[in-house]
Amino acid sequence: MSIGVHNIGQGCVTCLDHDEHYILTFPNGYGRQVNALTGIFIFNALSILTVPWIELGGECSINCSKTGYNASIVFHTKPFYGGKKHRVTAEIFSPNDKKPFCSIEGEWNGVMYAKYSTGENAVFIDTKKMPTIKKKVRKLEDQDDFESRCLWKDVTYNLK
Numbered sequence: 001m002s003i004g005v006h007n008i009g010q011g012c013v014t015c016l017d018h019d020e021h022y023i024l025t026f027p028n029g030y031g032r033q034v035n036a037l038t039g040i041f042i043f044n045a046l047s048i049l050t051v052p053w054i055e056l057g058g059e060c061s062i063n064c065s066k067t068g069y070n071a072s073i074v075f076h077t078k079p080f081y082g083g084k085k086h087r088v089t090a091e092i093f094s095p096n097d098k099k100p101f102c103s104i105e106g107e108w109n110g111v112m113y114a115k116y117s118t119g120e121n122a123v124f125i126d127t128k129k130m131p132t133i134k135k136k137v138r139k140l141e142d143q144d145d146f147e148s149r150c151l152w153k154d155v156t157y158n159l160k
Contacts, residue, residue, distance in 0.1 A: 005029040006058075016136065020067065025060040027075040053085060056108060068095025075108065088112065 007026035014021050033052040057077035063070040069092065076087040088108040091100035099117070104124050106112030114124035143150040 002033065003031045020064055022062055022064050024062045027056040027060050027073075028058040030055040030057060030077065032078075055085060056088075069093065086110065 056075040073090040090104040092102040
């Protein structure tokens with residue numbers, strides 16, 4: 001039992017401190033709750049429901065037109081038998097290079113490890129140790145009509 005959301009389109013992120021603009025695509029999202037059949041002889045299809053979880057799956061990319069750097073990211077869904085949840089792998093490319101200078105693997109909600117083309121291995125990021133940083137968002141009156149907060153302001157207001 002699951003539900004899937006297939007994201008289409010792209011997002012734009014601007015890093016104001018570096019004057020960099022990134023275009024990115026999104027992974028698919030899944031709400032999962034799998035039935036696990038139990039017993040040696042299953043006469044009545046006895047099942048135990050597992051705890052539901054949210055899962056990301058599929059490929060996405062990040063590209064910076066200013067620098068030419070880009071990344072290819074794969075969110076791996078958990079196999080029915082065995083395997084881990086929340087796995088991610090990625091490759092980061094320099095401008096005009098076909099071979100990645102960095103490969104990343106781990107869990108998108110935990111620790112990710114980097115392996116560089118130099119042979120060096122390091123922790124890329126530990127999301128559980130990251131501080132929460134308040135995002136900077138332009139005032140609604142300074143946003144274009146189709147920017148998220150402006151577009152969804154009435155829905156957000158009514159949800160609150």
